[in-house]
Amino acid sequence: MTVSGRESRAGLLFLLPWVIGFLAFTAGPMLFSLWLSLTHYDMLKPPAFVGLENYREALADDRVGTALWNTVFFTALHVPSQIVLALGLASLLRRAGRGSGFFRTVLYLPVMTPPVALAAMFLLLLNGQHGAVNGFLGWFGFQGPNWTTDPVWIKPGLVVMSLWTVGSTAVLYLAALTRVPVERYEAARLDGASPWRQFRHVTLPGISGTVYFTVVVNTIASLQVFTEAYAMFFGARAKQSAEGDAALFYVIHLFQEAFGSLRMGYASALAWGLFAVIAVITAVQVRLSRRYVHYEGDRS
Amino acid sequence: MRGLLLTAALVVPALVAAGCGGLGSDTSGALVTMGFGLPDEHATARVAVFRAANPGVDLRISEGAFDEQQFLSAVAAGDPPDLVYAERRKLGGYAARGAVQSLESCVREHGVDLGVFREAALRQVTYSGEVYGLPEFSSVRLVIVNNPVVRAAGLDPAALSTADWAGLGEVADRLARVGGGRVERIGFDPKVPEFLPLWAKANGAELIGPDARLDDPRVVEAVRHTTDLVARQGGWASFKAFRDTFDQFGANNQYVTGQLAVMPMDSWYINTLATNSPDADVTIAPFTGRDGQVLTESGGQAWAIPKGARHPDLACRFLVTMTDTRTWVTAATARRDALAEAGRPYGGTFTANRVADERIFREVFDPRGNPILAKGVPVVMSLQDKAFALPPSPAASELVRAWEGAVNRVLVGRQSPEEAMAQAQREAERALKRVGGR
Numbered sequence: 001m002t003v004s005g006r007e008s009r010a011g012l013l014f015l016l017p018w019v020i021g022f023l024a025f026t027a028g029p030m031l032f033s034l035w036l037s038l039t040h041y042d043m044l045k046p047p048a049f050v051g052l053e054n055y056r057e058a059l060a061d062d063r064v065g066t067a068l069w070n071t072v073f074f075t076a077l078h079v080p081s082q083i084v085l086a087l088g089l090a091s092l093l094r095r096a097g098r099g100s101g102f103f104r105t106v107l108y109l110p111v112m113t114p115p116v117a118l119a120a121m122f123l124l125l126l127n128g129q130h131g132a133v134n135g136f137l138g139w140f141g142f143q144g145p146n147w148t149t150d151p152v153w154i155k156p157g158l159v160v161m162s163l164w165t166v167g168s169t170a171v172l173y174l175a176a177l178t179r180v181p182v183e184r185y186e187a188a189r190l191d192g193a194s195p196w197r198q199f200r201h202v203t204l205p206g207i208s209g210t211v212y213f214t215v216v217v218n219t220i221a222s223l224q225v226f227t228e229a230y231a232m233f234f235g236a237r238a239k240q241s242a243e244g245d246a247a248l249f250y251v252i253h254l255f256q257e258a259f260g261s262l263r264m265g266y267a268s269a270l271a272w273g274l275f276a277v278i279a280v281i282t283a284v285q286v287r288l289s290r291r292y293v294h295y296e297g298d299r300s
Numbered sequence: 301m302r303g304l305l306l307t308a309a310l311v312v313p314a315l316v317a318a319g320c321g322g323l324g325s326d327t328s329g330a331l332v333t334m335g336f337g338l339p340d341e342h343a344t345a346r347v348a349v350f351r352a353a354n355p356g357v358d359l360r361i362s363e364g365a366f367d368e369q370q371f372l373s374a375v376a377a378g379d380p381p382d383l384v385y386a387e388r389r390k391l392g393g394y395a396a397r398g399a400v401q402s403l404e405s406c407v408r409e410h411g412v413d414l415g416v417f418r419e420a421a422l423r424q425v426t427y428s429g430e431v432y433g434l435p436e437f438s439s440v441r442l443v444i445v446n447n448p449v450v451r452a453a454g455l456d457p458a459a460l461s462t463a464d465w466a467g468l469g470e471v472a473d474r475l476a477r478v479g480g481g482r483v484e485r486i487g488f489d490p491k492v493p494e495f496l497p498l499w500a501k502a503n504g505a506e507l508i509g510p511d512a513r514l515d516d517p518r519v520v521e522a523v524r525h526t527t528d529l530v531a532r533q534g535g536w537a538s539f540k541a542f543r544d545t546f547d548q549f550g551a552n553n554q555y556v557t558g559q560l561a562v563m564p565m566d567s568w569y570i571n572t573l574a575t576n577s578p579d580a581d582v583t584i585a586p587f588t589g590r591d592g593q594v595l596t597e598s599g600g601q602a603w604a605i606p607k608g609a610r611h612p613d614l615a616c617r618f619l620v621t622m623t624d625t626r627t628w629v630t631a632a633t634a635r636r637d638a639l640a641e642a643g644r645p646y647g648g649t650f651t652a653n654r655v656a657d658e659r660i661f662r663e664v665f666d667p668r669g670n671p672i673l674a675k676g677v678p679v680v681m682s683l684q685d686k687a688f689a690l691p692p693s694p695a696a697s698e699l700v701r702a703w704e705g706a707v708n709r710v711l712v713g714r715q716s717p718e719e720a721m722a723q724a725q726r727e728a729e730r731a732l733k734r735v736g737g738r
Contacts, residue, residue, distance in 0.1 A: 040734075043376035044397050044607075062723075128541035129482060143481060148544070150537035151712045245705060246712070259369040260697045261731070262397070 037268035047265065054269035064270065066245050067253040068277075070155060074249065075222035077159045082218055083211065086166050090173035104174065108167040119231035122161040123148060133160070148232065151246035158229060158247070169214050173207060180206035205294045212293045216285050223278055226251040250274055330358040331614045334374070334381035335366030342649060345634035350621045357614060366390075371606070375399050380606035382615040388424035388435060388602045392692020395425070395432035397735075400604040402430045406616035416625065420598035420689035421652035427692050433602035434623040435652030439567045440596040440683045441498055445583040446554075449475065449485070449561045457583040460562060462502065463592045465525050469532060475561035476533040483534040483542035486554075489563035490526035493707035497690055498564065498597045499526050502589040507703060508693050514703055515718075515725040523717040527710045536711040548572075555580045566599065567683075570676035571647045578645075584676040586683055598687035600652055628656035632664045645670040648677055650684065657684070698731030 037054055039047035058064050089107060096103050113121075125132045128146030137144040147157030184202045193201065204211070226249065233247040234256075254274070258267035338344050338361060351359060366386040374380045384391075384400065394400045407414060414422060417435050425433035445457045453474045462468065468488060475487030490499065496519075497507050503525075505518035513519070530539050546554040549572060554560035556577045564587050573580055586594040603619035605612050621627055628651050636646035645668035649660050661681065667673040693699060706724035709715040715723070 042397060043372045044399050123544065127544055129538065130542075130545045146537035146541045149540040151714070153537075245708065256701070259372075260701065261695075262372060262697075263734075 033268040033271055036265050037272050039265040041264040042262040043264060044262070050265070054266045055273070057266065058269050058273055063245070063248065063253055064250075064273075067248050067250040070246065070248055071223055071225065071250040074155050074158060074225060075219060077156065078162050078222045078225075079215060079218045081159055081163060082166055082169055083214060085163055086169035086214070087173050087211075089166065089170040090177055093170070093174050094177050104171060107170055111165045111168045113164070115227040116231045118161065118164060119228040122157075122164075122228075123232055126157050126161070128153075154233075154246040158225075158232075161228060162225075169218065172210055172214060176207035176210035177203070208293045209295060212285070212289045216282060219281060219285065220278055223274065223281070224251050225249050226255065230255070330360045331383070331611050331618060332360045332362060332381040333383040333385060333618075334362050334371060335364070335385040336361055336383075337363045337365070341634035341638050342631045345631040346622050346627050349627045349630055350618055353621065354614075354617065359618070372399065375606050375608060378608055380608050382605065382609045382611045383618060384604050384606050385436070385601055386604070388421060388433065388600055389690055389692070389696055391433045391602050391604050392424050392427055393694055393696040394604070395427035395430075396692055396694035398607060400432050400606055401609070401612065402432055403434065403605065403616070403619075404430050406605070406612075406620070407431060410616065410620045412620055416653050416655045417623075418598065418652045418654055418684060418687070420687040421600060421602075424598075424689045424692060425602045425604070433604035434619050435600060435602045436623060437600040438650050438652040438684060438687075439599050440650075440680060440687050441495065441564055441566055441587055441599075442596060442679055442683060443562060443564050443585045443587050444555070444569065444573075445562050445585065446558065446560060447581040447583055449558050450583075453561075458585075460583075460585070461588055461592075462564070463588040463590055465590060468525075469529060471562075472529050472533055478534040478538070481534075481538060483538045485559055485561065486539065486543065486563070487533055487561045488529055489543065489560060490529045491564050492523075492526040492530070492711070493704040495564055495597075496522065496526070496703055496707055498587060498595065499523075501597070501688060502587070502595055504589070504591075508690050508696070508699055513725055514699075514706070514728055515721045520717045520721050523707055523710055523721060527707065527717065530711060536713075549576065551576050553577055553580075555582055567650065567676075567680045570672060570680065574647055574670050574672040574676070575644065578670050578672060580672065582672060582675070584672075584679045586679060594683065594686055596683045596687045598684075598689040602652075623651075623653060625653055625656040625659065628653055629659050629664065632656075632660040636664050636666050640666065644668075645673055647673040650680060654685070657681070693732075694735040695728070695731040699728050702727040702731070 036047060038049060038051060040050050040054075041047035093100055093103055093107065126134075126147035128134060128144065128149060131144075131147070133147065134144030145153040147153050147160070180203060184206070185198055188198045188202050229247045229249050230252050234252060250270070251274070254267050254270040257263045257270060336343070338347065347359070347361065351357075362381065366384070368386075368390070371380070371384055371386070386394075391400060395402075406412075412434070414431065418438055421435035421438055422431070425431060425435060443460070443462060445460055447457045450457045450460065455471065455474065460471065472487040475485070477483070477485035477487075492499065499522040500507055500516075500519045503518040503522045505516045505522065506512040507514065507519065527536075530536050533539055534542070542559070546559060547557075548554065553573065553576060555573065570584060573582065587596055589595040603622060605615045605619070609615055628649065632646075632649045635649065639646045646664070646666040647670070648665045648667075649657075651657055651660075661677070665677070667677065690696070702724040703721075705727075706715075706720035709720045709723075710717050714720075
């Protein structure tokens with residue numbers, strides 16, 4: 001089927017709002033921040049060109065190293081935890097039968113919680129001395145850690161909190177699981193495949209496209225983690241530093257430099273640094289996906 | 301197809317227009333404030349005084365806490381409010397960066413007597429010899445002792461002093477209750493890193509100033525002393541987690557429940573205690589330096605006029621009215637009357653205007669026999685003119701971050717006090733070099 005020139009023009013016209021929005025609110029600011037990253041700019045005086053000085057400073061900044069380590073550590077814990085739990089919940093939901101609609105709603109509801117409210121709630125739940133999480137662990141004879149004040153446990157605590165919104169990933173897996181043809185499981189069972197082998201050789205290849213998508217999206221989101229950590233450890237108490245910087249994530253450092261120290265040029269350089277990190281990690285994931293992701297039909 | 305094109309031609313501009321946001325109300329003729337709210341009579345009564353004296357002025361109070369990002373973006377975009385209300389410490393930094401205007405001509409034209417303002421408060425809004433803001437409220441820092449807990453440990457609340465640093469550790473040991481990794485009571489909370497300027501000053505050192513160094517041995521000693529106090533009461537992780545459970549603004553606050561024995565605190569907390577737990581048995585005493593002299597740090601807000609404000613003359617009239625002695629007395633009276641209607645005591649209003657405070661506590665103050673106010677208010681009054689304040693610095697945010705980060709690293713055991721403060725000094729030097737200030 002061919003598309004007439006008139007239809008093409010109509011299509012482009014419908015695309016125009018998005019294109020204008022993209023140029024005005026994404027591409028434009030990105031180019032402007034690229035320029036700012038080569039300047040000293042405090043919002044009050046005009047930007048002064050300094051070449052690559054901001055990038056050189058970022059490479060020597062101890063807090064950038066700390067923030068990057070915290071962010072990568074959090075991502076390395078958060079993404080696998082989110083995916084494994086979401087997949088487990090989706091598998092259970094698939095077997096829920098007539099109640100699946102109800103449980104799907106219940107599972108997704110926490111995603112609607114505003115992030116700052118979530119942070120405030122988890123500050124109470126994760127309190128090491130009187131929090132409900134440690135109270136629960138206490139029933140089994142474990143003395144839980146100080147999740148919100150011990151630098152060793154702050155990031156794992158944030159990972160625990162991040163699982164509150166696992167429902168958004170779980171519903172994607174549920175949709176993917178229902179698309180795996182039942183005949184493949186029947187064939188596998190006839191061949192004597194155990195449940196694990198069915199999962200490994202039927203389920204996983206069948207949902208690999210969704211797994212790939214959620215890994216990429218969750219990785220990018222984790223590398224940009226900000227709101228909950230800022231609300232818990234920096235924002236509400238207007239603190240510039242907390243718990244030995246154990247919760248100093250990259251975007252929090254960027255935000256502090258931009259709006260605490262008014263160093264827009266340096267913060268822009270940090271933003272482009274993060275952009276580069278995300279681009280590299282995503283490129284690696286895309287490369288790996290060619291080997292592990294299976295698509296139905298012809299990919300061309 | 302023609303219909304499709306026509307639809308697209310109509311819908312696209314409409315969507316673009318919608319995407320560009322709604323039309324805001326025109327504020328070009330209005331006097332607009334930022335960072336100020338109207339939570340009680342202290343605010344509403346003073347605003348009413350201005351409105352009554354200036355019936356033709358369209359005053360618009362943009363309620364909400366001060367937002368640095370919002371303010372600086374507005375100044376940078378050339379669309380600032382006419383007035384900004386913010387912490388004095390921040391205003392000094394904005395003056396240094398040129399984000400707020402000098403009030404010299406405003407003060408001169410309205411005949412404002414700057415002598416009525418408390419010295420520490422005025423110093424915070426004075427940069428290069430010029431005044432950039434008029435101070436509002438004034439709080440000081442003092443020590444609040446939980447009498448029953450201290451007496452139960454065999455100590456005399458009146459004899460507790462922050463001057464004897466070695467003795468303070470022993471006092472903390474006797475008062476704290478820690479066991480099995482759990483803190484049941486904090487004996488002495490040094491309130492670090494927030495109160496480090498006070499502890500450093502108690503040891504004779506400044507954190508901001510031409511000769512100040514964060515790696516000064518006296519600052520290092522203050523960091524060691526305060527972090528040791530935390531370490532011997534369960535360590536930071538447990539100590540802080542326990543402190544986070546306090547119902548600080550409720551009837552079951554840490555003094556009522558016995559979760560805390562002693563801590564230095566801002567003076568506004570006296571009113572909170574008096575309101576929520578009037579029967580709490582506390583001693584309110586001054587903080588003292590190691591030399592035994594009374595020592596306190598001043599804090600509070602101030603009004604300023606941003607660079608590029610559309611109505612600087614009206615803005616000047618507004619901030620002069622808001623900080624005027626008669627306006628304060630009117631507001632205090634309205635506040636007292638409102639509290640009286642609710643059957644509650646009025647603990648006074650502590651402003652940076654010394655003359656206003658004298659009149660308020662002579663003519664309006666109505667503690668109604670509240671024991672906490674009866675004990676606390678005289679102490680606060682005695683401290684107001686003895687306070688020091690952190691001087692303005694164009695790198696104030698970076699300096700605070702440097703020393704708070706350093707103390708945090710010591711608290712969690714990542715660095716020794718020497719290492720942490722040496723790193724803080726390097727960070728401070730870099731920040732000061734960037735902005736060309738001290």
